[in-house]
Amino acid sequence: MKNITVKDLMVPISEYAKVPLGTTLFEATLVLEQAQEAYDHSKYQHRAILVLDENGKVVGKISQLRLLKALETGKSNTEEIDQLIQFKFGEAYIEEQREKIRLDSKLLSEEALATASMRKVETFMQQLTPGEYVNESCSLDMAIHKLVAGTHLSLLVTRNEEIIGILRMSDVFAATFHAMKKRNLPATPHKEKNDTSAPPKKSGDDTPAPKMKD
Amino acid sequence: MYELEKLFNRIIQRVNINLRELGFDVTPFVEGHVNLEQMNKFYAFYGISSDIPLDLTFTHSSLAGSYFLGKCRVTNSLLYKSDIRGDELKRKGHNFQYKNFSIDLITNELIDIETSALVKTLVHNYSHDPETAERFFIKDTLSLDYANIHGAPSDGCFLGPFATVDLTTIRDCVIGEYSYIQAGEISHLNVKPGTIWVNSPGHFNFLYQYPADKLPHYIHLPPYKSPSGLLIDFIEDRKKTFNRVFDSTSQEETIEVPKTTSLDRYAVVLPGTTIGENVLIAQRAYLENSYLGKGANAQENCFIINSRLEGCNVTAHGAKIIEADLETNVFIGFNSFLYGKPDNRLKIGTGCIIMPHTIIDLHEPLSIPSDMLVWGLITNQKELEANSISLEDFSKIDTSLTQGGLHFEGNGAAFVQAFQHRIRHILEVNGAFFHEHNYNIKGHAQNNRKLSLNSIQPFLFGDMQGVYPDITILP
Numbered sequence: 001m002k003n004i005t006v007k008d009l010m011v012p013i014s015e016y017a018k019v020p021l022g023t024t025l026f027e028a029t030l031v032l033e034q035a036q037e038a039y040d041h042s043k044y045q046h047r048a049i050l051v052l053d054e055n056g057k058v059v060g061k062i063s064q065l066r067l068l069k070a071l072e073t074g075k076s077n078t079e080e081i082d083q084l085i086q087f088k089f090g091e092a093y094i095e096e097q098r099e100k101i102r103l104d105s106k107l108l109s110e111e112a113l114a115t116a117s118m119r120k121v122e123t124f125m126q127q128l129t130p131g132e133y134v135n136e137s138c139s140l141d142m143a144i145h146k147l148v149a150g151t152h153l154s155l156l157v158t159r160n161e162e163i164i165g166i167l168r169m170s171d172v173f174a175a176t177f178h179a180m181k182k183r184n185l186p187a188t189p190h191k192e193k194n195d196t197s198a199p200p201k202k203s204g205d206d207t208p209a210p211k212m213k214d
Numbered sequence: 215m216y217e218l219e220k221l222f223n224r225i226i227q228r229v230n231i232n233l234r235e236l237g238f239d240v241t242p243f244v245e246g247h248v249n250l251e252q253m254n255k256f257y258a259f260y261g262i263s264s265d266i267p268l269d270l271t272f273t274h275s276s277l278a279g280s281y282f283l284g285k286c287r288v289t290n291s292l293l294y295k296s297d298i299r300g301d302e303l304k305r306k307g308h309n310f311q312y313k314n315f316s317i318d319l320i321t322n323e324l325i326d327i328e329t330s331a332l333v334k335t336l337v338h339n340y341s342h343d344p345e346t347a348e349r350f351f352i353k354d355t356l357s358l359d360y361a362n363i364h365g366a367p368s369d370g371c372f373l374g375p376f377a378t379v380d381l382t383t384i385r386d387c388v389i390g391e392y393s394y395i396q397a398g399e400i401s402h403l404n405v406k407p408g409t410i411w412v413n414s415p416g417h418f419n420f421l422y423q424y425p426a427d428k429l430p431h432y433i434h435l436p437p438y439k440s441p442s443g444l445l446i447d448f449i450e451d452r453k454k455t456f457n458r459v460f461d462s463t464s465q466e467e468t469i470e471v472p473k474t475t476s477l478d479r480y481a482v483v484l485p486g487t488t489i490g491e492n493v494l495i496a497q498r499a500y501l502e503n504s505y506l507g508k509g510a511n512a513q514e515n516c517f518i519i520n521s522r523l524e525g526c527n528v529t530a531h532g533a534k535i536i537e538a539d540l541e542t543n544v545f546i547g548f549n550s551f552l553y554g555k556p557d558n559r560l561k562i563g564t565g566c567i568i569m570p571h572t573i574i575d576l577h578e579p580l581s582i583p584s585d586m587l588v589w590g591l592i593t594n595q596k597e598l599e600a601n602s603i604s605l606e607d608f609s610k611i612d613t614s615l616t617q618g619g620l621h622f623e624g625n626g627a628a629f630v631q632a633f634q635h636r637i638r639h640i641l642e643v644n645g646a647f648f649h650e651h652n653y654n655i656k657g658h659a660q661n662n663r664k665l666s667l668n669s670i671q672p673f674l675f676g677d678m679q680g681v682y683p684d685i686t687i688l689p
Contacts, residue, residue: 083406083409083421083423084421084621086403087409087411087413087419087421088419089621089623090623093623096614100616
């Protein structure tokens with residue numbers, strides 16, 4: 001486990017779903033579907049799409065959650081909100097009204113779906129932040145830390161300045177718990193009522209545990 | 215005609231140049247509507263009073279059917295059946311207080327209209343802009359039927375029919391039909407029709423917009439046609455009665471009124487009307503089979519028909535009250551249209567504030583309890599519940615309220631107090647509280663009794679047809 005690096009678990013960028021700026025939401029979902037069908041290296045399917053600029057550089061990421069959110073916010077930029085901005089309402093009030101419009105809108109109506117499907121990816125993609133990049137030679141420990149700290153579903157794997165792959169949380173999860181299983185750790189006994197016993201000491205864990213009372 | 219066409223085209227060009235950033239062209243809204251042939255058919259007139267400075271200058275302008283009072287200068291403009299009422303202008307030697315600024319006035323305030331076309335528009339009040347305290351300017355501006363420019367200096371703007379700009383300096387703006395704006399200072403805004411916006415930055419912000427599919431029934435401004443809708447039809451149906459008043463050269467006593475009441479010679483009063491003490495009836499007001507109790511008023515372009523106003527009621531410029539019973543101290547804002555029917559009357563309890571540009575069009579009887587704030591479009595009880603709130607509850611708002619198409623942000627109590635303060639001020643200046651032992655509270659109702667009227671005429675033929683000679687009128 002200690003020897004596993006990011007490079008060992010990443011999905012090469014060539015196998016990932018990618019779309020250029022200007023792609024519609026519907027076109028992006030079709031690309032994701034195609035990438036899922038073509039990917040057979042793992043039982044965990046791709047769940048995200050990368051957005052590339054005109055130079056082929058990754059500028060954004062779209063998770064399934066983002067896609068659903070795009071459906072929900074499809075009506076948020078309404079004329080009513082524009083009017084509130086024009087007539088100088090405060091940020092907090094406008095945000096409150098935006099949220100109200102989101103909640104009131106019928107997401108699965110034909111009109112809402114049609115509107116959302118035409119949204120351009122750049123209007124709802126997630127902008128990349130510095131914490132989302134990880135070097136290919138980094139240890140898995142570092143990658144887990146980045147995933148947890150940033151609550152990311154995946155990280156972009158870099159070699160020098162270039163993005164060469166995606167490290168998915170599902171693959172990191174599988175590798176981590178596969179390693180755990182290989183150690184034949186005993187399962188934690190079910191804690192009975194009034195049972196004051198401490199959990200068993202884990203193998204390889206040097207942390208002192210309280211001793212059982214006589 | 216040649217000179218008048220040249221004059222009008224120049225005004226249109228000036229307005230369009232100012233509105234180029236908004237991409238707004240006023241041409242379609244005047245072609246087919248403003249008829250220059252009409253301009254030599256009506257005389258202009260002005261008021262003379264010992265209480266109001268007389269200082270009028272007309273240069274290269276058409277003034278057809280328009281009325282002037284106070285200190286006004288009109289240059290290169292076309293005014294059609296408009297009222298330029300300068301009885302509330304600031305006076306020389308007085309002090310104008312604006313926030314922390316105390317501004318000494320070294321001349322009488324002037325209404326200065328330049329390169330503008332005002333159609334059936336009311337100009338009233340005084341400039342609330344501290345930057346131009348002695349000059350209430352209206353420049354490069356086009357306003358259409360029944361617009362109100364109320365204490366609102368304007369430069370490079372278009373006001374649609376029944377639009378009101380109140381106590382607000384506007385620059386390069388389009389104010390859509392039936393919109394009411396009170397916001398201190400605005401520029402480069404295209405305000406869509408039926409927008410009611412009252413903004414006091416740092417205190418409150420009130421916004422209501424009429425449903426786009428409902429407003430055209432009441433007022434609609436199609437390109438290359440005249441404005442249409444129920445509001446226009448309502449006024450057109452009573453136009454002939456006004457023609458009789460304006461065609462008559464002598465002042466006929468239509469009704470006896472108390473000596474503390476002013477009934478303008480150019481108001482229409484039809485049988486069945488009773489007018490109490492301290493009442494102001496302005497020119498172009500229309501009263502029919504109605505009762506106006508002590509301290510009530512009917513300002514310019516108001517219609518009060520088959521109704522009772524119990525006293526101290528403000529009927530602001532352009533408001534219409536039909537088949538309604540108003541208890542005391544009810545405020546009806548600018549251009550409101552309270553349209554009860556004989557079998558479906560409207561009752562309004564004491565102390566209510568009917569916001570400017572409210573439409574109540576009834577097909578069932580409706581009763582509004584006392585001390586309510588009412589706004590927007592109401593045709594039944596359910597819509598009243600959506601578009602009203604008690605003043606007490608509104609005063610409790612300290613962050614925001616969203617109700618019935620209303621967006622409100624800020625302090626509700628400050629909003630209510632501002633309105634109540636202004637309503638009291640309006641009643642005061644109109645003379646509602648006058649009594650014979652206190653002359654300090656005389657108002658328009660008492661002062662306007664001492665007003666006489668003179669008329670002036672345009673060239674009737676030739677290149678200058680419809681244009682008035684350059685005239686200066688001084689005491």
